[in-house]
Amino acid sequence: MATGVSVENINPKVLQCEYAVRGEVAIHAQRLQQQLQTQPGSLPFDEILYCNIGNPHTDAIARAKKILSMIPGRATGAYSHSQGIKGLRDKIAAGIASRDGFPANADDIFLTNGASPGVHMMMQLLIRNNRDGIMCPIPQYSLYSASLALHGGSLVPYYLDESSGWGLEISKLKNQLEDARSKGITVRALVVINPGNPTGQILDEQQQYELVKFCKDEELVLLADEVYQENIYVTNKKINSFKKIARSMGYNGDDLQLVSLHSVSKGYYGECGKRGGYMEVTGFSTPVREQLYKIASVNLCSNTTGQILASLIMDPPKAGDASYDLYEEEKDSILKSLSRRAKAMESAFNSIDGITCNKTEGAMYLFPRIYLPQKAIEVARAVNKAPDVFYALRLLDTTGIVVTPGSGFGQVAGTWHVRCTILPQEEKIPSMISRFREFHEEFMAQYRD
Amino acid sequence: MATGVSVENINPKVLQCEYAVRGEVAIHAQRLQQQLQTQPGSLPFDEILYCNIGNPHTDAIARAKKILSMIPGRATGAYSHSQGIKGLRDKIAAGIASRDGFPANADDIFLTNGASPGVHMMMQLLIRNNRDGIMCPIPQYSLYSASLALHGGSLVPYYLDESSGWGLEISKLKNQLEDARSKGITVRALVVINPGNPTGQILDEQQQYELVKFCKDEELVLLADEVYQENIYVTNKKINSFKKIARSMGYNGDDLQLVSLHSVSKGYYGECGKRGGYMEVTGFSTPVREQLYKIASVNLCSNTTGQILASLIMDPPKAGDASYDLYEEEKDSILKSLSRRAKAMESAFNSIDGITCNKTEGAMYLFPRIYLPQKAIEVARAVNKAPDVFYALRLLDTTGIVVTPGSGFGQVAGTWHVRCTILPQEEKIPSMISRFREFHEEFMAQYRD
Numbered sequence: 001m002a003t004g005v006s007v008e009n010i011n012p013k014v015l016q017c018e019y020a021v022r023g024e025v026a027i028h029a030q031r032l033q034q035q036l037q038t039q040p041g042s043l044p045f046d047e048i049l050y051c052n053i054g055n056p057h058t059d060a061i062a063r064a065k066k067i068l069s070m071i072p073g074r075a076t077g078a079y080s081h082s083q084g085i086k087g088l089r090d091k092i093a094a095g096i097a098s099r100d101g102f103p104a105n106a107d108d109i110f111l112t113n114g115a116s117p118g119v120h121m122m123m124q125l126l127i128r129n130n131r132d133g134i135m136c137p138i139p140q141y142s143l144y145s146a147s148l149a150l151h152g153g154s155l156v157p158y159y160l161d162e163s164s165g166w167g168l169e170i171s172k173l174k175n176q177l178e179d180a181r182s183k184g185i186t187v188r189a190l191v192v193i194n195p196g197n198p199t200g201q202i203l204d205e206q207q208q209y210e211l212v213k214f215c216k217d218e219e220l221v222l223l224a225d226e227v228y229q230e231n232i233y234v235t236n237k238k239i240n241s242f243k244k245i246a247r248s249m250g251y252n253g254d255d256l257q258l259v260s261l262h263s264v265s266k267g268y269y270g271e272c273g274k275r276g277g278y279m280e281v282t283g284f285s286t287p288v289r290e291q292l293y294k295i296a297s298v299n300l301c302s303n304t305t306g307q308i309l310a311s312l313i314m315d316p317p318k319a320g321d322a323s324y325d326l327y328e329e330e331k332d333s334i335l336k337s338l339s340r341r342a343k344a345m346e347s348a349f350n351s352i353d354g355i356t357c358n359k360t361e362g363a364m365y366l367f368p369r370i371y372l373p374q375k376a377i378e379v380a381r382a383v384n385k386a387p388d389v390f391y392a393l394r395l396l397d398t399t400g401i402v403v404t405p406g407s408g409f410g411q412v413a414g415t416w417h418v419r420c421t422i423l424p425q426e427e428k429i430p431s432m433i434s435r436f437r438e439f440h441e442e443f444m445a446q447y448r449d
Numbered sequence: 450m451a452t453g454v455s456v457e458n459i460n461p462k463v464l465q466c467e468y469a470v471r472g473e474v475a476i477h478a479q480r481l482q483q484q485l486q487t488q489p490g491s492l493p494f495d496e497i498l499y500c501n502i503g504n505p506h507t508d509a510i511a512r513a514k515k516i517l518s519m520i521p522g523r524a525t526g527a528y529s530h531s532q533g534i535k536g537l538r539d540k541i542a543a544g545i546a547s548r549d550g551f552p553a554n555a556d557d558i559f560l561t562n563g564a565s566p567g568v569h570m571m572m573q574l575l576i577r578n579n580r581d582g583i584m585c586p587i588p589q590y591s592l593y594s595a596s597l598a599l600h601g602g603s604l605v606p607y608y609l610d611e612s613s614g615w616g617l618e619i620s621k622l623k624n625q626l627e628d629a630r631s632k633g634i635t636v637r638a639l640v641v642i643n644p645g646n647p648t649g650q651i652l653d654e655q656q657q658y659e660l661v662k663f664c665k666d667e668e669l670v671l672l673a674d675e676v677y678q679e680n681i682y683v684t685n686k687k688i689n690s691f692k693k694i695a696r697s698m699g700y701n702g703d704d705l706q707l708v709s710l711h712s713v714s715k716g717y718y719g720e721c722g723k724r725g726g727y728m729e730v731t732g733f734s735t736p737v738r739e740q741l742y743k744i745a746s747v748n749l750c751s752n753t754t755g756q757i758l759a760s761l762i763m764d765p766p767k768a769g770d771a772s773y774d775l776y777e778e779e780k781d782s783i784l785k786s787l788s789r790r791a792k793a794m795e796s797a798f799n800s801i802d803g804i805t806c807n808k809t810e811g812a813m814y815l816f817p818r819i820y821l822p823q824k825a826i827e828v829a830r831a832v833n834k835a836p837d838v839f840y841a842l843r844l845l846d847t848t849g850i851v852v853t854p855g856s857g858f859g860q861v862a863g864t865w866h867v868r869c870t871i872l873p874q875e876e877k878i879p880s881m882i883s884r885f886r887e888f889h890e891e892f893m894a895q896y897r898d
Contacts, residue, residue, distance in 0.1 A: 030530070077720040081479070113562050113724065116748045124599060146747045150573060271526045275562065275752035298595045299565045303724035303752040 025392045029402045045400035045435075080304055082297035084111025084278070088311035092278055095314025100244035104280065110292065111278045111310055113302045115227050115263035118279035120147055121295050122223060122259055125288075126188045127153035133185040134223070135177065137168075138410035139367065139417070141197040141225070145410065156180040156187055159412060162369065165358050166201040170210045177218060189221035190214070195228045195239070195362025198409050198419040200342075202237045202361040208245045212256065221257040222246075227277070228363040230267035233339035237361060243280065257283035264309040266364065268334040276306030341422040341429060342366070348433040349420075354444050366420045367406065370440075376447035388416040394443060399435040474841045478851045494849035494884075529753055531746035533560025533727070537760035541727055544763025549693035553729065559741065560727050560759055562751045564676050564712035567728035568596055570744050571672060571708055574737075575637040576602035582634040583672070584626065586617075588816065588858035588866070590646040590674070605629040605636055608861060611818065614807050615648040619659045626667060638670035639663070644677045644688070644811025647858050647868035649791075651686045651810040657694045661705065670706040671695075676726070677812040679716035682788035686810060692729065706732035713758040715813065717783040725755030725762075790871040790878060791815070797882040798869075803893055813872060816855065819865045819889075825896035837865040843892060848884040 033048045040046070083089065089106035096104035112118045126132060133154035136144045148155050158176045160166040173190075180187050192211055195202045203211075215222040224242040232239055246256050260280045265272035281292065301307075317327040342360040349357035349368040357368035372387050380390035388405035395401055395418075406417030424432055482497045489495070532538065538555035545553035561567045575581060582603035585593045597604045607625045609615040622639075629636050641660055644651045652660070664671040673691040681688055695705050709729045714721035730741065766776040791809040798806035798817040806817035821836050829839035837854035844850055844867075855866030873881055 077722045079714075079721045113752060114749060120748075143747065150744070150747065265528075272528045273526045273750070273753040275750075295599070298592065298599065299569075300563065301722070301724075303562060303755055304722040305754050306752055 025389065025396060025402060025405060028393060029396055032396065032400070043400070044398060048396075048400045048402060077304075080111075080301040080307065082293060082301050083107075083109065084302060084307045084310075085304065088307050089278075091311040091315040092280075095311075096241075096243070096280060099314075100241055100247065102244060102247040104243075108280050108282055109278050110281060110296055111276075111302050111307045113275035113277070113306060114265055114272070115225070115261040115277040115279070116143055116147075117299075117302070118259070118261050118277065119143055119223070119225075120151075121279075121292060122189070122221070123147050123151040123153065124295055125292060126221065127151040130154055131185055133180055133187045135173070135180075135187060135190040135220070136410075137191065137193060137196070137199075138412075139198055139406065140191065140410055141193055142408045144191050154180070154185050156185060157410065158190075160196070160199055160201070162358065162412070162415070165361075166196055166199040166367075168203065168207050168211075170207075170214055173211075173214060187218070187220060189223050191223045191225060192242070193225040193228075194242075195231060197225070197228065197363050198365045198367045198404075198406075198417075200358070200360035200363045200365050200367065202232060202234065202239065204237070205240060205245070208240060208242060209249060212242060212246045212249060212251065215258075216246075216251060216256045221259060224258065224260045226260050227263040227266045229262065231335070231338065231364060232362045233335075233342050234359070234361045239362065243282065253283040255283070262310070262313075264306065264313055267313060268331045268338075269309070269313055271309050274306045274309050275303055276309040277302075278310050337426060338364070338422055341424070341426055344426075344429055345420065345422055345433065348429075348437075352437050352440055355440065360422060364421050364423060366422060367409075367417050368420065370416045370418060372416050373444065373447040373449045375449055376443070379447065388418060391416070391443065392418055395436070395439055398439045398442075401432060401436060401439075474838065474845060474851060474854060477842060478845055481845065481849070492849070493847060497845075497849045497851060526753075529560075529750040529756065531742060531750050532556075532558065533751060533756045533759075534753065537756050538727075540760040540764040541729075544760075545690075545692070545729060548763075549690055549696065551693060551696040553692075557729050557731055558727050559730060559745055560725075560751050560756045562724035562726070562755060563714055563721070564674070564710040564726040564728070565592055565596075566748075566751070567708070567710050567726065568592055568672070568674075569600075570728075570741060571638070571670070572596050572600040572602065573744055574741060575670065576600040579603055580633055580635055582629055582636045584622070584629075584636060584639040584669070585859075586640065586642060586645070586648075588647055588855065588860055589640065590642055591857050593640050594859065603629070603634050605634060606859065607639075609645070609648055609650070611807065611861070611864070614810075615645055615650040615816075617652065617656050617660075619656075619663055622660075622663060636667070636669060638672050640672045640674060641691070642674040642677075643691075644680060646674070646677065646812050647814045647816045647853075647855075647866075649807070649809035649812045649814050649816065651681060651683065651688065653686070654689060654694070657689060657691060658698060661691060661695045661698060661700065665695075665700060665705045670708060673707065673709045675709050676712040676715045678711065680784070680787065680813060681811045682784075682791050683808070683810045688811065692731070702732040704732070711759070711762075713755065713762055716762060717780045717787075718758075718762055720758055723755045723758050724752055725758040726751075727759050786875060787813070787871055790873070790875055793875075793878055794869065794871055794882065797878075797886075801886050801889055804889065809871060813870050815869045815871060816858075816866050817869065819855075819867060821865050822893060822896040822898045824898055825892070828896065837867060840865070840892065841867055844885070844888055847888045847891075850881060850885060850888075 029048055032043060036043060036046065036048065086106060089109040089111065092109050093104040093106045110118065126134070130152050131154070133156040134148060135156045135158055138157040138159050145155055156176060158173045160168060177187055212222065222242060226241055229239050229241065241260060243258060243260055246258060262278055264274060264276035281289065284292070317324040345366055346357050346360055349355050349366060354371045355368050357366055360366050370388065370391060372391060376390070377387045380387040383390065386405060386407040388407050392403050392405045395403065403418040403420045406419065409419060411417050478497055481492060485492060485495065485497065535555060538558040538560065541558050542553040542555045559567065575583070579601050580603070582605040583597060584605045584607055587606040587608050594604055605625060607622045609617060626636055661671065671691060675690055678688050678690065690709060692707060692709055695707060711727055713723060713725035730738065766773040794815055795806050795809055798804050798815060803820045804817050806815055809815050819837065819840060821840060825839070826836045829836040832839065835854060835856040837856050841852050841854045844852065852867040852869045855868065858868060860866050
């Protein structure tokens with residue numbers, strides 16, 4: 001190897017950055033997948049079951065084909081406006097206005113390659129050095145910890161309470177904020193993920209009001225990750241966008257700096273490979289918005305196919321349209337199926353000794369807690385692995401099931417979890433659960449304290 | 450406006466970042482475009498002619514349709530491997546090997562949303578603080594200065610010599626490197642753009658050998674921006690990839706850390722809205738490549754449509770294929786047309802008093818030098834504009850022609866340029882040039898010293 005750039009002298013922020021859902025377990029799974037292809041029968045299972053990352057593609061192909069066939073022949077090969085094609089942003093703004101009952105403006109929309117670049121853009125804007133911080137829920141989707149590390153900022157945690165279904169207490173938030181401030185951290189924003197990833201809970205309206213007021217009072221940018229806004233599996237709660245909540249409190253762009261992220265990768269559409277998404281940015285001055293525009297323009301524009309899809313999810317067929325009944329039927333069928341899978345997997349996990357699992361109210365994940373025996377923890381430490389990584393690697397090697405270790409999302413010290421998607425095909429769930437159960441019982445027997 | 454985030458307290462790196470090709474002139478052009486739509490006849494011209502940014506879409510639509518119709522029905526909706534779909538990377542590696550006559554490996558390929566994210570990833574990897582620097586040609590494509598500013602690194606300039614057709618002298622490079630080092634800058638990489646952007650020159654083979662040796666001797670990463678490798682308009686030079694040059698010198702991954710960038714946005718295909726591109730990364734240790742993989746994975750993957758297009762440009766129809774003759778004919782016709790436009794516009798610029806213009810040997814731009822009168826420079830300064838920005842805004846207001854001011858690319862102090870694409874339709878060039886000439890003569894008459 002040439003000698004100029006080595007792992008010792010690259011940007012240490014890159015080393016510090018962790019991105020759990022594509023980490024060690026996922027890499028090992030790719031290796032095993034290849035082994036299954038080249039040496040069939042060489043492993044104790046004959047397929048890899050990816051439960052580690054949300055890839056709801058299977059369900060979406062038929063629906064996507066129909067959507068695409070409805071688009072008039074658009075020339076998508078040219079660069080667009082850096083914020084995205086104006087007509088598509090108009091459609092998105094109209095969709096937001098219709099969802100919330102409050103006006104939205106196409107100039108506030110930035111179309112992005114999936115939702116992630118919006119997070120990067122905001123971090124680029126806000127993080128000046130490691131004394132700038134952003135409040136993130138723990139557990140959190142690893143995009144936030146990873147991009148904070150890459151941008152060199154500080155993660156200020158606020159803990160979700162597992163015992164109350166990943167609940168949120170504003171008083172604790174306030175303590176964490178003051179604690180960070182007392183350490184000289186300038187807290188610039190608060191991330192909220194609703195429904196939660198990896199935790200799957202849906203915030204109560206009351207909690208949303210309190211969060212909005214907290215951000216307003218403390219002058220924090222509210223970064224609302226609302227990519228799972230269509231994924232809801234309970235009847236006693238509903239999803240309110242933070243924009244709707246803020247506007248219904250009478251707060252507008254003069255009171256609150258609010259960023260809402262959305263994506264075509266989730267919901268009932270799941271076109272994750274297309275990299276479509278947007279952020280709606282309100283409450284920022286024109287000079288700041290011009291700076292955001294500049295950041296967007298450095299990569300010229302997001303891909304136009306993804307732009308079109310982002311507009312379509314905010315402008316679905318309406319009652320009276322020829323496709324409406326079919327659309328409703330498919331949407332309903334996909335969401336009902338996801339809901340059944342969530343419930344089936346949740347009760348299966350809860351039926352396994354040494355595992356507890358909160359209800360998945362929304363999003364696409366279960367985040368079961370694994371009560372690991374002390375002996376397993378010690379063995380994991382001895383081989384220099386986080387105990388949940390050790391568990392997940394053993395699970396993969398034994399069963400072919402891929403989950404993401406909880407340590408990549410953050411968890412209360414001494415507790416261990418895995419994130420498991422609700423996306424396996426329904427007919428595969430019973431055998432997947434029985435493989436999981438068998439593995440878990442053997443694992444526990446081996447390491448019983 | 451809410452008060453938390455203001456332009457005074459956002460990340461100052463964002464403020465410092467300039468991105469000329471989407472800057473003030475381009476924004477003003479969008480405004481005028483809108484005015485032409487809402488109030489036809491209110492301006493002294495009836496269309497905006499975008500010569501500021503490479504958007505070769507017009508020519509490419511027909512070709513792109515044919516390419517796409519040749520792709521078997523692929524399911525493109527799922528997340529892919531973070532480096533891109535393996536089969537597509539295989540095709541790209543085979544295309545590189547066939548182009549260079551030296552082997553290439555799919556594991557070295559990172560598929561990206563256009564070429565720009567590759568540059569960001571390398572900067573993220575290399576730039577630890579403002580004492581890390583990257584050598585860039587001046588003039589340079591503003592992506593490099595913009596992303597260096599965003600990542601907080603130092604731009605170490607090396608000047609291209611306008612009088613010798615934007616030539617490059619290694620001895621001067623060495624001086625600039627030593628000068629930077631004497632100031633405490635750790636120079637980590639050297640950017641070379643071949644063919645040049647905005648300058649359009651093609652490096653001699655000898656210069657390429659010297660550059661490779663220079664980077665090897667000085668342990669600099671060679672960042673080779675080769676996105677215009679198909680755009681060549683002279684018969685006495687040819688494009689050699691830096692990988693081919695390095696391998697033909699006997700250098701391999703043990704001697705040289707080399708990154709080559711390519712894109713589907715240029716060449717004879719020009720599918721810029723699709724955001725397809727790749728970087729080939731050789732000479733880095735496995736731990737460093739794992740870190741690069743991690744950076745790639747933070748945004749999950751690039752869009753799959755762009756990935757497919759990137760593989761197609763490196764795997765075009767071959768002799769014997771049904772489409773080969775048509776492909777050759779179309780490619781040849783597009784490139785010949787671009788070549789005619791380059792020559793026509795170059796001689797037109799050179800026929801205008803007070804403008805000189807080097808030959809465009811490759812890429813998609815002319816970079817004429819505008820000899821501005823002192824009085825114009827003073828008036829520009831008085832209204833707080835760079836003189837070439839002042840000139841370009843006046844050109845736009847008077848004629849509807851959009852060019853990018855040279856100051857966004859860097860230029861020798863006291864010289865002024867504009868970057869003008871060779872992409873206007875051929876039949877529009879004569880009238881465009883006569884409008885330009887008329888404007889320039891009036892401008893010079895108004896500000897004559």
